[in-house]
Structures are given as C-alpha cells and as structure tokens.
Amino acid sequence: MHCGLLMLVPCISSLQFTNPCEKSSQSNDASDFTKLIDYLNYSVYYKVDPCEDLYQFSCGSWIANTNGPLLNWEEISPFTKMSRLYEQEQRKVLNSTEQSKSEAITQARKLYHSCIRAEEEWNSTGVSGIDYVMSKIGKFGVFPMLSEEPFDEAQFNAEFDFTWLLAYFNQDGTVLDVIVPDIADSFGIGRISFVPRITLLSYLGKDFTRKLQMTFTEFLLRLMKLIAADKGINYRKTNMSPDILDLRIFMRKIYALSTESSLQKYRENNALREMNLSQVDGTIYKANWTEYLFLTAPPIVHPYIAEDPNVEVLGEEYLEKLNEVLNETSPRTLTNYVVVQYILHWLPLLEKKYVEVLE
Structure with missing residues (x-):
C-alpha cells in the first residue's frame, strides 16, 4: 500500500x-x-x-x-457479582423463620413459600406439564373448544359467570393483559389501573393482517390437535375449527382496541383520568370488577378495595367500547379465549413438542 x-x-x-x-x-x-x-x-x-x-x-x-x-x-463484572450477592441475601431473608416487624417481609415470605409449595405440588404429581395444565382447566369446568360432549348453549349461557372465569385463571398471575384491571405500584403508591398493555403485535408495529390471522389459526389448530392427541380426545368430534374462527374474530376486535393508534386516540381525547371502582363496575358490567379484585388480590389489599378506590382509566369512551365488544361476544367464545390465553401462558414451560409448536 x-x-x-x-x-x-x-x-x-x-x-x-x-x-x-x-x-x-x-x-x-x-x-x-x-x-x-x-x-x-x-x-x-x-x-x-x-x-x-x-x-x-x-x-x-x-x-x-x-x-x-x-x-x-460473570467473574469479571462487579455488577454481576453484586446482583448475585443481593439474590443470595434475598433468599436468606425469604427462607428465614425469624419473626420480622416488617409487614412487607412477612407478606413476601408467604408468597415465596406458596410458590415453593406450588412447584413441589407439580413435581410430586409425577404428571406431564400439559396434564397439569389441563387438570387445572378441568377443575374449572368445560373447555368448549376441546369438548366432545353435546353442548347445551342455553344452559351454559345461563350458568356463565364471567367474573369467576377471569378470577380463576388469573389467580397466580395475570394471563390477560387487555381486558382485566391490574393492581400496580407507582413510585411506592399502590393503584388500580384499567389501562391495557400494548399487545406484542402493536409493539412490533405489526397489523393483525389476514395473513397473520391465518398463521395464528394454523398455529392454534396444531396446538389443539396436539393437546387432543395427548388427552385422548377425538378432535373430529369437537367444534374446534368454528370455535377458533370465532376466537379469531373476537381477538381482532380486542386488538383493534389495544393498538397504539387506538390508545393514542383515547389519550388525546380523554387523557388518563380516574373513576371510582364502582363506576367502572357500572360501565363494563359484563364482570363485577370489585369482586374480581377481591378474588385475585392478596388479603392485605382488601381493605383498600373495599373503600371504592379510584381506578386509572383511559376514559369512559374506551370502557364503553370494551363493554360493547364483551357483550356482543358469546360466553362460549369468551371462555375459549380465557382458557387459550391460560394455555399460551404455560406453553414455554411445557414439553419440548409444545415449545416447538410455539417456535
């Protein structure tokens, strides 16, 4: 050169x-x-x-x-070393049986040991992951999408309890990010928020296009057929395909409400505002949200819920739109939606063949 x-x-x-x-x-x-x-x-x-x-x-x-x-x-980074030491100290505090004056530590220990017991319960059953998940679903009741039995729509609708459906499948963690309120921590102050999280597709800037809907349909068909084979269900005797189509239509409506553009519209027109919990109950009356929070929140929060606290919302117009979508959707489709979301929540932790379907 x-x-x-x-x-x-x-x-x-x-x-x-x-x-x-x-x-x-x-x-x-x-x-x-x-x-x-x-x-x-x-x-x-x-x-x-x-x-x-x-x-x-x-x-x-x-x-x-x-x-x-x-x-x-990991050996070189001081931050990594500090994080590991901090985690070790956390475990010591949570495992300790010493009396503590701190209510926070007491409640944290209860939660920690309940998680340990839940894991031990799963391990002691000696069943596969999907069997455990399906047993939880079975204890709730019927899963219409994978039911071979004749379905009495009128009786099912008459006995349908949307509040209990949501509470049962959200007890150990919120698996529905769009249609349920959440108790959050804001700068050390607890608050109830009914502001839906942006869906993954919205975050990635993806539209719920026809192609994407078809991909989702194929994925869900494969997943349900795999579960049916493992559980000895003849999927040809189920109403799987029509149910998945109805589910897709419902999800498209929910997605349209929770896209960034839609949320921005509600923010601009109404801004974030507060309503009493009882007002939210009256606006989205498909479920009793006060009862839902009592069923899913830890006991220490119950006195706060009983005081009819303020709830952070996007605005009354958004709640009315959500209420409209929920009311025009059949109990069968709502049940399928919640149960499918519960299964998807567990999917990454199940057997390899289920993870491969997800991938």
Missing part, C-alpha cells in the same frame, strides 16, 4: 508505530483478568500504520488476540 494514497494519514518517520501483528508472548496460564487488562492496554496504545498490510492489521491482529478460552464476564 502506498503512503501517498492516504492523504489524511501520511506516514511520518518520526512517529513510532507498534507492530500489532506480533504474537502475544504472555504465558498460556495467565488469568482471564490479566488477558483483559493486557488487551485494554493494547487497545489504548493502538496506532494505525497505513504503510502496513491493512488486511493483516485489521484481521490478523484481532485473531491473534482472541485465541484461547473466552473471558468469563
């Missing part, structure tokens, strides 16, 4: 250039930390000599300095 070609970086004989292509002479048993320090020092004093072989400079030097085992960043 000729020096005259690089007008802005001329070769000047008085400048001293290191030779980056020389092999490192450090011993093979040097620690990773020493390698890191040496490499950082090497980088600081790195000088580009345009008179040398550019390929050898840019490629050969990098290869020469990356041979050997990879650096263990």
Whole structure:
C-alpha cells in the first residue's frame, strides 16, 4: 500500500508505530483478568500504520488476540457479582423463620413459600406439564373448544359467570393483559389501573393482517390437535375449527382496541383520568370488577378495595367500547379465549413438542 494514497494519514518517520501483528508472548496460564487488562492496554496504545498490510492489521491482529478460552464476564463484572450477592441475601431473608416487624417481609415470605409449595405440588404429581395444565382447566369446568360432549348453549349461557372465569385463571398471575384491571405500584403508591398493555403485535408495529390471522389459526389448530392427541380426545368430534374462527374474530376486535393508534386516540381525547371502582363496575358490567379484585388480590389489599378506590382509566369512551365488544361476544367464545390465553401462558414451560409448536 502506498503512503501517498492516504492523504489524511501520511506516514511520518518520526512517529513510532507498534507492530500489532506480533504474537502475544504472555504465558498460556495467565488469568482471564490479566488477558483483559493486557488487551485494554493494547487497545489504548493502538496506532494505525497505513504503510502496513491493512488486511493483516485489521484481521490478523484481532485473531491473534482472541485465541484461547473466552473471558468469563460473570467473574469479571462487579455488577454481576453484586446482583448475585443481593439474590443470595434475598433468599436468606425469604427462607428465614425469624419473626420480622416488617409487614412487607412477612407478606413476601408467604408468597415465596406458596410458590415453593406450588412447584413441589407439580413435581410430586409425577404428571406431564400439559396434564397439569389441563387438570387445572378441568377443575374449572368445560373447555368448549376441546369438548366432545353435546353442548347445551342455553344452559351454559345461563350458568356463565364471567367474573369467576377471569378470577380463576388469573389467580397466580395475570394471563390477560387487555381486558382485566391490574393492581400496580407507582413510585411506592399502590393503584388500580384499567389501562391495557400494548399487545406484542402493536409493539412490533405489526397489523393483525389476514395473513397473520391465518398463521395464528394454523398455529392454534396444531396446538389443539396436539393437546387432543395427548388427552385422548377425538378432535373430529369437537367444534374446534368454528370455535377458533370465532376466537379469531373476537381477538381482532380486542386488538383493534389495544393498538397504539387506538390508545393514542383515547389519550388525546380523554387523557388518563380516574373513576371510582364502582363506576367502572357500572360501565363494563359484563364482570363485577370489585369482586374480581377481591378474588385475585392478596388479603392485605382488601381493605383498600373495599373503600371504592379510584381506578386509572383511559376514559369512559374506551370502557364503553370494551363493554360493547364483551357483550356482543358469546360466553362460549369468551371462555375459549380465557382458557387459550391460560394455555399460551404455560406453553414455554411445557414439553419440548409444545415449545416447538410455539417456535
């Protein structure tokens, strides 16, 4: 390479250039930390000599300095070390049986041990993940989409309890981000929020296009057939395909309400405002939201719920639209929607063949 070609970086004989292509002479048993320090020092004093072989400079030097085992960043990073120590201390506090004056620690221990018991219950049953999930669904009642039995629509509608349906499947964690209120922490102050989270598709800027709807339909058909095969259900005797179509229509309506553009419209027109919980009950009357919160919230929050607290909402117009969608949807489709969301919530933790369907 000729020096005259690089007008802005001329070769000047008085400048001293290191030779980056020389092999490192450090011993093979040097620690990773020493390698890191040496490499950082090497980088600081790195000088580009345009008179040398550019390929050898840019490629050969990098290869020469990356041979050997990879650096263990977990051992090097002070932040990682601190985080691990913090987690260890947390476990000690949660596992401890010593009396504590802190109500927060007492409640945290109860939650922690309930989670441990739930995991032990699952492990002790000796059943597969999907069997555990389906047993939970079975204890609730019928799952219309995978039912072989003749379906009495009139009786099902008469006995339908939307509040209990939502509460049962959201007890251990919210699996429905769009159609239920949530108790959140805002700068140390508890509040109830009925502002739907942006759906994944909205966040990614994806429209619920016809192609995407077809992909979702195919995915759900494969998933339901896999569950049916494992549970000895003849899917041909079920109402699976029409149910999935109705579910897709409902999800499209819910999605339209929870897209970023729709939420922005409600924010601009109404801004975030507050309504009493009883007012929310009166606006979205498909469920009793006060009862729902009593069924899903920890007991320590119950006195707060009983006081008819303020609820953060997007505005009355949004709640009325959501109420309209819920009321025009059949109890059968609402049940299928909630149960499917519950299954999808568990899907990443199930057997490999179920995870592969998700992928």
